[in-house]
Amino acid sequence: AQSVTQLDSHVSVSEGTPVLLRCNYSSSYSPSLFWYVQHPNKGLQLLLKYTSAATLVKGINGFEAEFKKSETSFHLTKPSAHMSDAAEYFCVVSEGGSQGNLIFGKGTKLSVKP
Amino acid sequence: KAGVTQTPRYLIKTRGQQVTLSCSPISGHRSVSWYQQTPGQGLQFLFEYFSETQRNKGNFPGRFSGRQFSNSRSEMNVSTLELGDSALYLCASSLTVFSGNTIYFGEGSWLTVV
Numbered sequence: 304a305q306s307v308t309q310l311d312s313h314v315s316v317s318e319g320t321p322v323l324l325r326c327n328y329s330s331s332y333s334p335s336l337f338w339y340v341q342h343p344n345k346g347l348q349l350l351l352k353y354t355s356a357a358t359l360v361k362g363i364n365g366f367e368a369e370f371k372k373s374e375t376s377f378h379l380t381k382p383s384a385h386m387s388d389a390a391e392y393f394c395v396v397s398e399g400g401s402q403g404n405l406i407f408g409k410g411t412k413l414s415v416k417p
Numbered sequence: 418k419a420g421v422t423q424t425p426r427y428l429i430k431t432r433g434q435q436v437t438l439s440c441s442p443i444s445g446h447r448s449v450s451w452y453q454q455t456p457g458q459g460l461q462f463l464f465e466y467f468s469e470t471q472r473n474k475g476n477f478p479g480r481f482s483g484r485q486f487s488n489s490r491s492e493m494n495v496s497t498l499e500l501g502d503s504a505l506y507l508c509a510s511s512l513t514v515f516s517g518n519t520i521y522f523g524e525g526s527w528l529t530v531v
Contacts, residue, residue: 339522346421346507347522393460405520407460 305330307396309408317416322366322381324411326394329375336377337395338368341410347393353377364388389415419444421523423508429529435496438526442489442510448518449491451483454505454525463506466491467514498530 310325328334335354339347351362358370368379377394394408422441430436442449450465450473462475466485483493489510495502505525511518 337520344527346524347509349519349521352519405462409459 305334305396305406307394307406307408309392309394309411311411312409313412313414315414315416316384318386319383322379322384322388322413324379324392324394324413326377326379326408327375328377328394328396330396335397336368336370337397338362338366338377338379339393339395340390341393342390350379350392384413384415386415386417389413421508421510421521423506423523423526425526426524427527427529429531430498432498432500432530434498435494436498436528437492437494438506438508438528440491440493440508440510440523442491442508443521446510446512446521447489448511448514449485449489450509450520451491451493452507452509453477454507455503460507463493465514472514495528500530503528503530 306329308327314324316322333355337352338350340350341347350366351360351368353360353370361367366379366381368377370377391410391412393410395405397405421443424439440449448467451463452460453463454460463477463481464471464483465473469485480496483491485491505527507525508523509520511520
């Protein structure tokens with residue numbers, strides 16, 4: 304059975320410092336992995352996705368994530384945080400041929416201090 | 418290209434009433450799914466439709482139902498509303514149902530049951 308664990312419910316960084324949001328997954332097969340961001344009162348926006356191509360995936364707004372099969376991790380990083388990055392981030396895993404097989408993490412709320 | 422459009426954005430209903438939410442997917446997308454988001458339970462899958470057929474259903478009572486029309490637009494209905502149904506209901510669309518397809522979310526319908 305697949306599962307997703309976001310290791311931090313809340314991360315706080317200062318503007319201009321690096322961001323690290325951690326995600327571990329459990330999957331029996333080769334999964335597809337996604338990171339979505341949700342700003343207050345908004346829907347989910349896709350940041351990036353991994354589908355068994357390059358293990359280092361670059362997304363929008365300077366975010367990237369690295370798929371590490373040996374560690375079953377898919378951590379999200381950004382070199383320099385911006386105030387507009389403050390939002391909730393969801394790690395998502397999919398291994399089946401159906402959206403019903405999407406498993407969402409509980410989310411990590413990112414705060415950015417000036 | 419227009420994104421996923423959900424209507425209404427906000428609504429307040431009374432316990433025992435029913436509600437219908439509407440979703441227009443991105444043009445050309447044939448797969449539509451629905452999710453419920455609450456602070457306590459996070460994001461939970463409701464159901465998925467492809468070519469007017471329900472492909473998958475989450476663990477929700479029969480009061481929750483949906484359908485998809487020939488133009489891929491979808492509606493979900495909740496009958497006999499309970500206070501616990503208060504949530505953000507998100508619709509998502511993708512081209513097909515295959516794993517790895519990018520899934521795009523609407524901004525959601527905020528339902529408050531009083």
